[in-house]
Amino acid sequence: MKHVKKVSRRTRVMAGGAVAVAIAAGGFGAYSAGASTDSAPAAAVAADAADGNLAQTNHLTIEAAAKAADAALDEAKKQNQRVTVAVVDRNGNTILTVRGDGAGPQSYEAAEKKAFTAVSWNAPTSELVKRLESAPTLKDIPGTLFLGGGAPVAAKGGPIAGIGVAGAPSGDIDEKIAQAGVAALAG
Structure with a gap:
């Protein structure tokens, strides 16, 4: 010693x-x-x-992300659903996550993963679930969740964000709520 x-x-x-x-x-x-x-x-x-060594990309502002989340939560309330809404940027980084009143504890992480998955493939997660039949290892990619409830946000033909919703009894309902968030950004 x-x-x-x-x-x-x-x-x-x-x-x-x-x-x-x-x-x-x-x-x-x-x-x-x-x-x-x-x-x-x-x-x-x-x-x-x-020389073309730099690229410019579009990103949602925090105000736009909040607007989308509010619209999604309003839709959830209309449907009497208790959900969590997550909005991620083009790179899959969380801009904000809002757990609605009464949403289950599992919904927080699930919403973020659905948003990440939607922006990663620029497709609704309900569509991506179908791809698992031909490529079952897709679900093994870290941070992803192949369940309905994620919707991409696109601008100028490319993905700029993803909105994920979790907590409703089905992915179809979650995705309908996420689409309300996307629609709020279009109008």
């Missing part, structure tokens, strides 16, 4: 302070290195864009 020398509290505080200063100085250097006053970096970005 190794003997550890006791260090006074003052020494520990001084050493910790020195480490904190070193980390802060390093962070400051990193921040200041990224901030340039000349126009060369802007010119380099313009050249990259001109």
Whole structure:
């Protein structure tokens, strides 16, 4: 067994302070290195864009995601369903998830996975369930859920988001509620 020398509290505080200063100085250097006053970096970005090295994509705003979720929850209320609604961006990252009053605890994760699945294939999850017959290993892809209730949101021919709903007694009802969220963004 190794003997550890006791260090006074003052020494520990001084050493910790020195480490904190070193980390802060390093962070400051990193921040200041990224901030340039000349126009060369802007010119380099313009050249990259001109060369086709950058792509621009469309993403839903948080306001649009909230509008879609509210419309879906309103539809759920009309149908007397207790559901969770999730909206994910083009990359499958969750923008927001809202668990409606009385929705079951399992519905939170299921809604997010349905939204992720819908945007990943740019198709309603009810359609994707049919693809499992010819490609059963699709269901093994992490983060996906092949049950009705997910709907893609598209703009300019490409997927920009997914809306997932879970908690109703059937995927068909979940998907009808998700489609109400999609419709709210179209109008």
